[in-house]
Amino acid sequence: YSFIYGIVTKGGVVQADTFKLMLTTNNLNYVNDPLWTLLTGGVGEEKTWYLDLNAEGESRYFAGPLYFYGTDDSWLTVTDGETLPEGSDSWNWQADWAGNQWMMDAADFGSMTFSLKAGASITVDHKVLGRNETGTYFLDAKAKTLKMTDASPLHDEARDGQVVNWGDIKLMSLTENSLQLAVLRDEALSGEGPALFVYNYISKDYYDNWVPADLPDPEPQLPAGWEEDVSQVVSTTITWKLSTENPIDWANLDGSRMNGWNTPSDYPDWLGTPDPSVYAGFSLTMNSADGTVVYTAPDGTTEEGTFNLDNKGIYTFEGIAPSFFVIGWASFGLTAENQLRILSIEKDPLGNLSGMWLGARNPDPEKNEYMAYHFVPSMGGSDAEDPAEGVKKMLSGKIWKIDSGRSYDVTTTWGAEQGPVIFSDYASWSWNPMPGEQYGAGEAGVDYGSMSFKTDGTVVVNQRVRRYTYEEGGETVVRTGLPQEGDLLASDELVELNGTWTLDIESMSLTLSVGMLHPWSADYAVADWGATTIYKIENNALLLQVIRSEELSGEGEMPLTYVFVPAEQ
Numbered sequence: 001y002s003f004i005y006g007i008v009t010k011g012g013v014v015q016a017d018t019f020k021l022m023l024t025t026n027n028l029n030y031v032n033d034p035l036w037t038l039l040t041g042g043v044g045e046e047k048t049w050y051l052d053l054n055a056e057g058e059s060r061y062f063a064g065p066l067y068f069y070g071t072d073d074s075w076l077t078v079t080d081g082e083t084l085p086e087g088s089d090s091w092n093w094q095a096d097w098a099g100n101q102w103m104m105d106a107a108d109f110g111s112m113t114f115s116l117k118a119g120a121s122i123t124v125d126h127k128v129l130g131r132n133e134t135g136t137y138f139l140d141a142k143a144k145t146l147k148m149t150d151a152s153p154l155h156d157e158a159r160d161g162q163v164v165n166w167g168d169i170k171l172m173s174l175t176e177n178s179l180q181l182a183v184l185r186d187e188a189l190s191g192e193g194p195a196l197f198v199y200n201y202i203s204k205d206y207y208d209n210w211v212p213a214d215l216p217d218p219e220p221q222l223p224a225g226w227e228e229d230v231s232q233v234v235s236t237t238i239t240w241k242l243s244t245e246n247p248i249d250w251a252n253l254d255g256s257r258m259n260g261w262n263t264p265s266d267y268p269d270w271l272g273t274p275d276p277s278v279y280a281g282f283s284l285t286m287n288s289a290d291g292t293v294v295y296t297a298p299d300g301t302t303e304e305g306t307f308n309l310d311n312k313g314i315y316t317f318e319g320i321a322p323s324f325f326v327i328g329w330a331s332f333g334l335t336a337e338n339q340l341r342i343l344s345i346e347k348d349p350l351g352n353l354s355g356m357w358l359g360a361r362n363p364d365p366e367k368n369e370y371m372a373y374h375f376v377p378s379m380g381g382s383d384a385e386d387p388a389e390g391v392k393k394m395l396s397g398k399i400w401k402i403d404s405g406r407s408y409d410v411t412t413t414w415g416a417e418q419g420p421v422i423f424s425d426y427a428s429w430s431w432n433p434m435p436g437e438q439y440g441a442g443e444a445g446v447d448y449g450s451m452s453f454k455t456d457g458t459v460v461v462n463q464r465v466r467r468y469t470y471e472e473g474g475e476t477v478v479r480t481g482l483p484q485e486g487d488l489l490a491s492d493e494l495v496e497l498n499g500t501w502t503l504d505i506e507s508m509s510l511t512l513s514v515g516m517l518h519p520w521s522a523d524y525a526v527a528d529w530g531a532t533t534i535y536k537i538e539n540n541a542l543l544l545q546v547i548r549s550e551e552l553s554g555e556g557e558m559p560l561t562y563v564f565v566p567a568e569q
Contacts, residue, residue, distance in 0.1 A: 031116060033141040038174050039114050046115035048204040049179055051154045053097055057106040060210045061178050062200040064097030065104065066156070069172070069182060069196040075144035078172040078180065078198075089194075091437065099415055099429040104156040112154040112201070122151045129157060144171040146181065153181050155199055162190040163197070172198055177206040191554035192439070193482055217368065220255030220343045221413055222313050229345055229353045230309070231288035239285040243355065243374040244276040247326050251359050251372040255343035255413050258369070260427050272328035279326055283378065295320040313342035315358070332373055335360045343372055344413060350390045351538050353377060388505040394537050395453040395503075395510075401567040402448050402517060404435050408541045408563050417536070417543065419563030420519070435519075439481035440548075440560055442519025449494060450567045451517040453501055459512055461497040466520045480524040499530075508534040516544060518562065525553035526560070535561050 006015035031043060041047040053065035069078070070089035076082045077090055084090040095103060110127035114120075114137065124133040135150030145168075152166030164186045172180035179201040187194050223229075230238075242248075246266070250258040261267055264274050281298040286307060295303045305319020316339050323333045334340060339360070346355035355377070359370030403419025410417040415430025421440045424430035436444030449462040468479040468487040479487050499514035515529030523529075527549040535543040542564040550557040 031120070033139075035141045035171075035174055036116070036139055038176060039139060039179070040116045040120075043116050046113055046117055048111050048113045049154070049201040050111055050204060050207050051109040051156075052200045052202050053104070053106060053109070055106055055108045057097070057101075059097050059200075060207060061202045062094075064095050064100065065109075065200050066097075067095060067180075067198040067200065068093040069198050071184065071194050071196060073172070073182075073196060074170055075172060079174075092198075093431075093437075095431075100431060101429055102425065104158055109154055109156070111204070122148060124151050124154060126152075126154065129155075129160060139171070145169065146171050153183070153199060154201070155183075155197075159185070159190075159197060162186060164189065170196065177203050179203075187484070191481075193484065218252070218254035220313065220341065221411070222342060223345055223410075223412075226313065226342070226345050227309070227311075229347075230342065230356060236289040237285065237287045239283050239378045240375040241283050241378045242279050242326065242332070243376050244274070247274055247276075247279065247374050248330055248332075249357075249372045249374070251343050251357065251370040253368050253370070255357070255359070255370075256428055257357070257372060267327065271330060274327050279324065279332070282322075282324065282332070284322075284375075293317060293320060295322050297322065298324050315340045315342075326373075330371075333360060336363060340373070341370070343370060347536075348387060350387060350394070388503060391503060391505065391534065391537055392455070394539065395501075395542070396455045398540075398542075398566040400451045400453075400517070400542055400564040402442070402519065403541075403563040403565045404442065404447075406434070407565055417561075417563070419565070421522075422543075422561040422563070423558070424561070436482070439521045439525070440519065442521050443482065446519075448519055449517055451564070457500050457502065459499050459501045459514065461499070461512075461514055461517050463495050463497055463515070463517060464520065465491065465493050465495050467491045482521050503534075510534050510544065516546070516562075517564070518546075522560070525549060525555075527552060533559075540566055 003019045004015055005019070006013050036042075039047065051065050052059045052062045059065060070091045072084055072088040072090050073092065077084060097103060107128050110125035112125075113123045115122065120137055122135055122137045126133065133151035135148055137149070137151070138147045140146070148167035148169065153169060155166070162185050163183045166183055168183070170182040172182050174180070180198050181201070182196040182198045185192065185195045185197055245263055246261045249261055252258060267273050279298050281296065281300055283296045285294040285296070287293070291306050291308060293305050293307045295305070303320040305317055307318070308316045310316070316337070317334060318338065321334070323331060325331045340358040341361070343357040343359045345353065348354040356375050357372050358375055359372045362369050362371065406419050408417070408419055412430075414426060414428050415424055416432055418432045420435060420442060422430055422432055423440070433441040434444070435441045435446070442448060443466070446464065446466065448464045451462070452460045454460070467490045468483040469476050469490045470479055470484070470487045471477070483489070497514040499512055501513075502511050503509075504511075510532045512530035512532065516532055518526075518529055525548050526546050529546055531546065533545040535545050537543070543561050544564065545559040545561045548555065548558050548560050
């Protein structure tokens with residue numbers, strides 16, 4: 001190293017001759033901590049890490065590539081298991097990617113290499129972001145923090161613009177095979193409250209040597225009472241026909257549909273558009289009382305036989321051999337064992353059976369899938385209650401409140417129907433935040449009022465309105481979303497809104513001339529709180545959907561499903 005000694009005088013700068021200093025040894029004690037070795041492989045080594053999600057959608061160590069934690073969480077709460085004092089921002093959501101694929105798309109995210117060869121350097125290959133970074137880092141083993149300069153930890157594209165300083169990192173956990181790094185989500189950039197994004201990584205060695213566990217095949221999970229549902233609609237004899245809207249699809253082994261085709265226009269060109277006239281004559285008439293079945297082919301010919309339904313939802317038939325084309329080359333038929341399996345059950349808003357998906361498993365052992373057929377009951381004439389009148393009766397029979405206490409909780413194949421609000425694609429994932437965790441769920445401990453539908457078509461909404469303000473640049477600003485530390489509760493009042501309601505039973509749209517009851521922390525995110533859709537209605541539960549506005553919320557447009565339960569009267 002070359003050193004020059006100089007002083008500043010009135011006459012200018014006076015410098016001595018250059019002095020050369022040779023350092024013959026290095027003091028590497030500060031990197032001898034076990035955490036440095038776990039992170040890098042040790043002095044003179046380097047270690048490569050991958051985000052724990054690959055292009056095939058596999059997370060090989062964690063439940064997913066990204067968890068969410070409170071801003072006060074750290075190594076102490078994650079690794080040491082300590083509980084922080086009451087009032088601390090300490091919580092977590094360890095989201096599984098399989099059920100929450102909205103977080104990020106499966107991809108090859110690249111790699112992140114920590115080196116201790118000739119210094120502490122880091123190289124990050126951001127394949128998804130399309131950039132490479134080379135910088136330096138410092139691990140504070142005592143404070144459990146990591147600083148990066150000129151580089152950022154491997155992460156997804158959706159959150160790339162939601163963090164102010166990607167180099168300011170908390171170390172949450174570190175083992176030979178796993179690494180968790182946390183960065184702070186910025187409220188202004190994300191439109192949501194501060195929280196820790198905790199990214200989950202696995203070492204290259206672990207990834208390369210990973211062997212999947214020999215797990216049994218997943219199976220469809222059918223709701224309680226499904227056996228009675230499929231055996232008796234109005235009588236014990238049910239005639240089933242293929243749907244005119246979406247007669248076929250493919251399904252995973254857990255029963256979830258692969259494509260989610262719901263209307264004829266959804267079907268791709270390579271398969272073709274459903275033509276109900278092709279299969280209109282087909283039916284399966286099953287009598288659950290004596291186990292008999294009549295198969296009527298599209299051309300009108302019939303076959304009679306018997307069937308058995310086991311406790312896993314597998315129908316086994318004898319005496320019939322249905323086989324006909326439904327769309328293009330896609331045909332209907334049983335398996336080689338003469339079986340079809342119930343993949344899922346559908347109910348109308350009154351809770352009555354409205355359809356079911358049956359699957360014939362692909363005989364190819366390399367293809368873990370079902371050919372799925374959408375059956376709907378054809379009941380003909382019956383004395384069943386008119387659906388519109390039934391819905392109106394249920395709506396007006398209760399005073400409704402938001403289910404902030406989560407008394408309604410129903411498990412589904414894609415997640416859960418539970419209050420107070422459901423974020424979901426209703427096919428593969430759901431997120432159900434509790435009050436205080438996300439603006440859509442409202443504040444913890446707040447009763448937002450009640451909603452009452454009258455038989456004369458009027459509605460009364462007693463809406464609690466809570467407005468918070470904060471100071472910014474010398475001005476008073478109204479808070480959107482959940483209140484933050486330092487906010488002032490400017491108003492808290494119960495407002496009575498009187499309006500009308502109309503029901504369209506075909507679309508299940510419920511239109512209110514006033515906004516439906518909702519958490520006020522979410523008020524800003526929806527353009528029209530009166531434009532609702534009934535997702536489900538039962539005697540003791542009402543699930544209404546509204547559409548989150550991308551423009552107003554700063555987030556993607558999607559349905560928010562609010563769960564209402566009867567209020568105490």
